[in-house]
Amino acid sequence: MIDPEALLRRMFQAALDAADPRLCLPPFLAPLAARPCGGRTVVIGAGKAAAAMAAATEAVWAEHAPGAAIEGLVVTRYGHGCPTAGRIEVVEASHPVPDDAGRAAAGRILELVRGLGAGDRVIALISGGGSALLTLPAEAISLEDKQAVNRALLKSGASIHEMNAVRKHLSAIKGGRLAAAAAPAQVHAFLISDVPGDDVDVIASGPTVPDPSTLADARAVLAKYAIDPPAAVARALADPAYETPKRGDPIFEGVETTIVARPQASLEAAAEVARAAGVEPVILGDAIEGEAREVAMVMAGIAAQIARHGQPAAAPAVLLSGGETTVTVRGQGRGGRNAEFLTALAVAVEKRCADVADCIAAVAGDTDGIDGTEDNAGALFLPGDLERARATGVDLAGHLANNDGYGAFEALGRLLVTGPTLTNVNDFRAVLVLP
């Protein structure tokens, strides 16, 4: 007998655990701590998981290198700090819109690694959100110029790769420039991936890895989308001094990059939980994107196929997916993309496959613990909830029309609240189909 709520919660927790810095980072750090470098060990980092990664690093050093000095500075999002031993300073700053606290921290991080020698060691703790938290315009570029270009790019329809080609060339820290500043010190970068495909140059805009894009690419993107940049930006993009470091550049000889957590690993962990419960996991992808309500409609269709035809798997089965959906806001309601996804899933089940509604349950949540701007990570949808909604006057279709997923699941008592999880492997969705 499967308890859908318990199973869904266990799968979500397994996804979080697989990405928890306290669990996933020590196995990689311990050998490093046990092997002193002779020089200084400077820890820097940025992202939603930065504080937790710093605390884990301190703990590993306390255990494996109790006498060794460790120092540094990481920057995380407001509210994503956590208790540390105090050897690594933790600064909080604004995300996704950068602020002065983040800019100051980025400047101090660059200062910390500049001037280190070949006998010194940098441990870089990089996670999602690091890009906004590490905003520092390149020399002679004002923040206003950078923001103007950024706004134009966001409106243009350019892909994330195209936008990054421009952004990296206007930054003092992204696109490998942090590694350049740290050379000739040894750099050990540990990454928690929140991006589809786990491209290391996309995670936090790749401060420690070679940039595959060029100044010419950056200029081509602006030309393609007919973006007329401020004069200082145009000058920079025409000046070879602004080229980012590339693969093969000697500055990367001392850099070692390790991904310690990623969406796929969290999906696999949830799949293990499902399997142990006798439920067949169907991993649809770690990079499932699209408008949340439309993605939900597709998932409802696949869930109905499982229930009606035993395809692509026989029930009990669970559709697992990661990646980031989008919400085109038209209403006035509250809630993030996961609550929107789940509201749309409930409406799709009711309108399109009511015959199998009792077999379908789901969880959707942001693994960073914050679905948008509210206090919930996501929500749960359980068998019987459609009748409960009808009986208690919760108009799910109305909530959906108003982009009010939070309101819908608050009314149903089905919000999933974790608080900041201090990690981030993007969204996690599980749609369970019972026999």
Added chain:
Amino acid sequence: MIDPEALLRRMFQAALDAADPRLCLPPFLAPLAARPCGGRTVVIGAGKAAAAMAAATEAVWAEHAPGAAIEGLVVTRYGHGCPTAGRIEVVEASHPVPDDAGRAAAGRILELVRGLGAGDRVIALISGGGSALLTLPAEAISLEDKQAVNRALLKSGASIHEMNAVRKHLSAIKGGRLAAAAAPAQVHAFLISDVPGDDVDVIASGPTVPDPSTLADARAVLAKYAIDPPAAVARALADPAYETPKRGDPIFEGVETTIVARPQASLEAAAEVARAAGVEPVILGDAIEGEAREVAMVMAGIAAQIARHGQPAAAPAVLLSGGETTVTVRGQGRGGRNAEFLTALAVAVEKRCADVADCIAAVAGDTDGIDGTEDNAGALFLPGDLERARATGVDLAGHLANNDGYGAFEALGRLLVTGPTLTNVNDFRAVLVLP
């Protein structure tokens, strides 16, 4: 070595063949023809497959009951007629917006079955599109009244089941009323399903099957969506004489309903072709719905997962799905939902998983042979097409922004043209992932 174009075409053809009246209908008709009823055999029908179903019926009778009289009338969409032996009259009419030809045919069909006796036999050939082709308002309801209510329903956001609850109660032929007119004759209804879940009361609005909805349901739908109906409609919906026949009504004792083709069977047929070619079929569902470009993004995500992680199947694999996507038209271009889906798939592959682009190929088409209003059934997307598009200046993202899927694939020479197929099991999509 897999030839992606040949395999995709074979799968699409297999989907069509599984729904071809000339192939799928005779096995059900032959036993009937071989067993004379003693009275008259009247063939009636409506839908995009009606002419082909009538021709198949004539052929079966010619073979198995050469001496027996057979007569009747079917109505199909303009352009969906086909050569017949002339014993069953074929009328063409307008779809999806009804016209006088359809209304007149519906009236004649009712006349044909009225007054038949218990020794007579009706063969009803029902397929998708039959609802619009069999428009006949109930007594005292004008076509204008019915259309006004219909427009209000379409704007309201009501589900198809809710809309049908109202429509059936305002019709002289839908919701089992055709069966009521034919009683006490034996009615053998043969259905080609184009609807998710194959609900027999939804296919062509269920002219020969019990109506699960009631007058009270119809009134509740209008109240729910605050639709103020014309006076004649309000009077009808309050008058028990307008109730549709229900399950258990003696008029259905002589009715036998058989689904001879359905989306799921077409997906299974395509899956067989894939299997025979050594490609693992993953049937995602016969009822995959949603905005075409968003569904495409999800499919690209799943295809990328196959290519990168071998989940939910190892390459070579093919994602098969049916059901009807929607297109919110914002541009000025040409093409139906299948061309839009495929354009969006190409753009998603280029923007979101370029690393595996060479592994991905796809076909999307309407099984009725007409994707929207153009002359194509759909289109093909093959490995190398992204480079060809770039090299020849075909701006796929621009075509997508302009809802110009037809233009995109016309420029690439990848339109799939079949002409009317004389059947309809909704859309067919196959996304192939090569190793």
